[in-house]
Amino acid sequence: MTTHDLPVGMMRAATATGTHPGYMPGFGNDFETEALPGALPQGQNSPQKCEYGLYAEQLSGTAFTAPRGQNERTWCYRIRPSVRHTGDFAAIELPHWKTAPNLRDDIVSLGQYRWDPIPVPEEELTWITGMRTMTTAGDVNIQVGMASHVYLVTRSMQDEYFFSADSELLVVPQEGRLRFCTELGVIDLEPKEIAILPRGLVYRVEVLEGPCRGFVCENYGQKFDLPSRGPIGANCLANPRDFKCPVAAFEDREVRSRVVIKWCGQFHETWIDHSPLDVVAWHGNYCPYKYDLRTYSPVGAILFDHPDPSIFTVLTAPSGQEGTANIDFVLFRERWMVAEHSFRPPWYHKNIMSELMGNIYGIYDAKPQGFAPGGISLHNCMLPHGPDRDAFEGASNAELKPEKLEETMSFMFETRFPQHLTEFAAREAPMQQDYIEVWDRLEKKFDGTPGVK
Numbered sequence: 001m002t003t004h005d006l007p008v009g010m011m012r013a014a015t016a017t018g019t020h021p022g023y024m025p026g027f028g029n030d031f032e033t034e035a036l037p038g039a040l041p042q043g044q045n046s047p048q049k050c051e052y053g054l055y056a057e058q059l060s061g062t063a064f065t066a067p068r069g070q071n072e073r074t075w076c077y078r079i080r081p082s083v084r085h086t087g088d089f090a091a092i093e094l095p096h097w098k099t100a101p102n103l104r105d106d107i108v109s110l111g112q113y114r115w116d117p118i119p120v121p122e123e124e125l126t127w128i129t130g131m132r133t134m135t136t137a138g139d140v141n142i143q144v145g146m147a148s149h150v151y152l153v154t155r156s157m158q159d160e161y162f163f164s165a166d167s168e169l170l171v172v173p174q175e176g177r178l179r180f181c182t183e184l185g186v187i188d189l190e191p192k193e194i195a196i197l198p199r200g201l202v203y204r205v206e207v208l209e210g211p212c213r214g215f216v217c218e219n220y221g222q223k224f225d226l227p228s229r230g231p232i233g234a235n236c237l238a239n240p241r242d243f244k245c246p247v248a249a250f251e252d253r254e255v256r257s258r259v260v261i262k263w264c265g266q267f268h269e270t271w272i273d274h275s276p277l278d279v280v281a282w283h284g285n286y287c288p289y290k291y292d293l294r295t296y297s298p299v300g301a302i303l304f305d306h307p308d309p310s311i312f313t314v315l316t317a318p319s320g321q322e323g324t325a326n327i328d329f330v331l332f333r334e335r336w337m338v339a340e341h342s343f344r345p346p347w348y349h350k351n352i353m354s355e356l357m358g359n360i361y362g363i364y365d366a367k368p369q370g371f372a373p374g375g376i377s378l379h380n381c382m383l384p385h386g387p388d389r390d391a392f393e394g395a396s397n398a399e400l401k402p403e404k405l406e407e408t409m410s411f412m413f414e415t416r417f418p419q420h421l422t423e424f425a426a427r428e429a430p431m432q433q434d435y436i437e438v439w440d441r442l443e444k445k446f447d448g449t450p451g452v453k
Helices: 389-397 423-428 435-439
Strands: 003-005 012-014 023-025 031-034 055-060 073-078 090-092 112-115 131-139 144-153 160-164 168-182 185-189 193-197 203-219 243-246 257-263 266-272 279-284 289-292 313-318 325-332 335-337 354-362 376-379 403-405 408-415
Touching (some): 131 354, 131 376, 144 168, 144 325, 144 408
Antiparallel strands (some): 031 279, 055 073, 160 203, 168 203, 313 325, 354 376
16 A cells, blocks of 8 residues: 555555545455555564554454454554553543433423524534533443534644543534544545544544534444344445445654543543554554445335334444344435325324434425424434424325425434433523424314214
8 A cells, every 4th residue: 555645734644445545445344454564464463573663552342252243343553552642631621511321300301302503603612622412311331322412613623632431423414524533544524424433532623614513422332333124135225335434544743732531421631742643554343434324225115104214224223122222323315205195204103212303404304394404303202293284284185196305314313211401402502492382283183974084
């Protein structure tokens, strides 16, 4: 592989062969990549002496004894071992970033809620200071559950780095473009794409085009995986080849740097005299990646009825109970609607799962009014929800010809746990106080007469 300079500080990166420069395709693959020729040992993981005077170090995302199909680890060959990337820790406050359990007796989470897009303020906010937690669920201390956030970013992190020991982060941009400079390579991210940042990975976030706003699902539990397709078979939904992992990139900079660590819901900072992004080569299957949501191939009804929304699952984080996810990431994108004799939008229902939705762009078919791009809704465990009156009447009386939903992309963070509102969500974010009224105009149509619809 050849090397070249990326416009990211002093980062030097390999060029992937046979794919887009800077990325390698595949989900869950065992990758190998080097930013300097010969930096990657062959035939063993931990030679007595590494090339270029590098240190060998393993980053483990699962227990050593996890089953082979679930075992995730990456061997890194770096300028300094990670023990040199931390000093004394000092506690810091990030008041808007909350972690479960975050239970408040003075906040009512029981209800159906919806928020307008959260405005991006004029103040300078980085990836760390611009995180705004909306809901939390489960308990980070026993590694179950999640949190949902909105990020508001107006400034790049400068000689500042972050990693979470609590969770992996699923990032869903809605506005603006970000660059994630990670230990294992560089990911550029824009709306209609997502990225996964693994637990324990050190990175810096830069603004390529701002201001930036988007959504984050913080997963405390087992890592996101592709859902089993079952009778769908080997193709469609999210295909593994469309996931992109970055090639090796590194910084060799002697500069005073701040590293912020999230651990058990608490934040600490430590100072070092160099950049921690110093992995020159690596191989393994524990790594960050990105995915273009426009490559998601939805599968739906082609004769009658509306399938469960789980048919649109992109990624799932399993729980200890088979078939019941810690988190599902579900995508509602452009698609054809062709079902006959059927009510086509999502039907009315109550659900054991708690559903937080976000609108990336366009109009969501079950809520044509009031759910703006950047907006959020929450329908908690066993609380009824479904189309508003206009959506119901429109779908009930429409001519059922083939119809393509155009220019629409919304998503759902769905979890088996109740999602509890934060103080920011309940008191600062622009909650629509009249949201519950969208169902007030639904009429009683029953009159007991046979054959009347």
